[in-house]
Amino acid sequence: MIRELKTRTVIVGTGPGGATIAKELAGRGEDVIIVEKGRDHQWPIGRTAAYVTMYDIKRSADGVIVRRGITTGGSTMLYSGNSYDPPAFMKEELGLDLADEVAETKEELSIHPVPEFFFKDYVGTLRLVEAADALGYHMQPQERFIDPKLCDPACDRCLFGCAVGAKWTSRSYLKDAVASGAKLITRCDIKEVLVGEGAVEGVLAKTPSGPMRIHADRVILAAGAIGTPVILKRSGVTDAGSHFFTDPMSVMVGVMKDGPGTFHEITYTFADLSDVGEFVIGNVGAVNALAAQIIKRRYGILLRSPQVKRMVGMFVKLCDEPTGSIDIKGKLHKKLSPADEERMARGVAKAKAIMAKAGVIPETISVAKGIGGHPGGTAAVGRVIGNDLQTEVKNLYVCDNSIMPYSGGIPPVLTLIALAKKTARTILA
C-alpha cells in the first residue's frame, strides 16, 4: 500500500541549499515537509568510519572521483568549512545579487579568517607559507565556518564530521526548521516529481516501509548536483544532467628533509588565491594528504608511512570545465579536458615548487589527481531553470549547486546559503 501525505511545500535534501530554504520557509509559518535520502547519523561523526557510512563516492571511467554526503546536513557534514564570497558571475551574468544575504550570513554564523592560534605553532604549515612568500606567491589565512572557541585545530578531522560541533553544518538550520514546525522524513529517497498540466502535484518516494506519495503545491529540489538531475530527468525535465563540473583536486604529499611536517596540523587554513578561475592552492594536514593517496590507490607512499611526522601536504583545486554529465541512473561521466589537464599541471608544478622550497624532498612527492567535492552545473540557470530557480514545470524549483552554469573555482557553501535565503524570500513575496 502506498502511504499518502499532503503539504504546501516539499523540500528534497538537507544540504546548505535545502536546509536553508527549509528554515526560511518554516520560520515564516509555511507548511513544509523536508525529505532526506540519508539517515540522521549520530555515530560515527568525527571517526574514520564516517567514510563508509556518510560518504557516497562516485568514480568515473576516466578516473575522476566525486565525494558527497548522504546524511542529514548533506555534504556540509564532511566539508572543510571554508567560506568564500559568491563568484562575480552570479550577479554580473545571472542577475543574482547576493550581497545582502552574504553579509547577513557572515554576521549570523560569525564567519572570519582563522585566528592566529590556528597556525602560529604549526611549523610545517608555516614553512609552506614562508616558502610561498620566498617564491613571490602569497598564501593567506582563510575564512571558515568554524567556531574557534570550540575547535582544536590539531584534530584535523573536519572531513569526517566535527565531533565537537565547532564546524557549522546545515544540520543547525535543519534543526531550526523543525523547531518552527517543519516535518523531517529521513531515509526517504525521492524518485520522481509528480506533474499534472505543467504544474507540480507532489513527489513519489521510496522509503524502508514502502512507497510514499506526498501531495504538494510546490517542490524544491536540493538533492545536490548528482541527485537533482536524476530526479529531474525521471520527471520529464530531460535537459538536466549535462555540464557537470566538480572542482577536482590534486592532493600531494611528500617528506621533509628535516623537521616536522603537517602531521596534526589543520587542513586548508591558507590558500593562494592569485589563480582563482584556474586553480587554488592550499595546505593539507599530512593524514588527510595520505588518505587522498589511498583513495586514488597510490599505495607506494605507504612505504614511507614511518616518516609520517615529516610529511607535508598541499592541494591544487582545479576550476574545471563543465564537460561531464550525470545520467538518469546517477552514473558519473567525467574526464578532465585538455585545457583542464594543462591548468592542473601548472598548479601542481607551482605547489611542488613551494613544497621543495619548504624543504620537501622532491622525489618523495606523491600526487593523487582528480578528487572532486563541489559537484555542480547539472540544472543550471539559463539552461534548465530561470533566474528565479524555477524549472519549466510551474512551482518546481532547484536550489543547490546544480544551478551554477559553470564553476567559480571556489567552495560554494556560502553562495548556496545566500541563494537559498534569497529564493525563499522571493517565493514568499
Ligand SMILES: Cc1cc2nc3c(=O)[nH]c(=O)nc-3n(C[C@H](O)[C@H](O)[C@H](O)COP(=O)(O)OP(=O)(O)OC[C@H]3O[C@@H](n4cnc5c(N)ncnc54)[C@H](O)[C@@H]3O)c2cc1C
Ligand atoms: C570533502 C569535502 C570538502 C568540502 N569542503 C568545502 C569547503 O570547505 N567549503 C565549501 O563551501 N564547500 C566545501 N565542499 C562542498 C560543499 O560541501 C558542497 O558543494 C555543498 O554541500 C553542496 O550543497 P548542495 O545543497 O548542492 O548538496 P549537498 O550538500 O550534497 O546536499 C544534498 C542532499 O540531498 C540528499 N539527497 C540526494 N538525493 C536525494 C534523493 N533522491 N531524495 C532525497 N534526498 C536526496 C543528500 O543526502 C544530501 O543531504 C566540500 C565537499 C566535500 C565532499
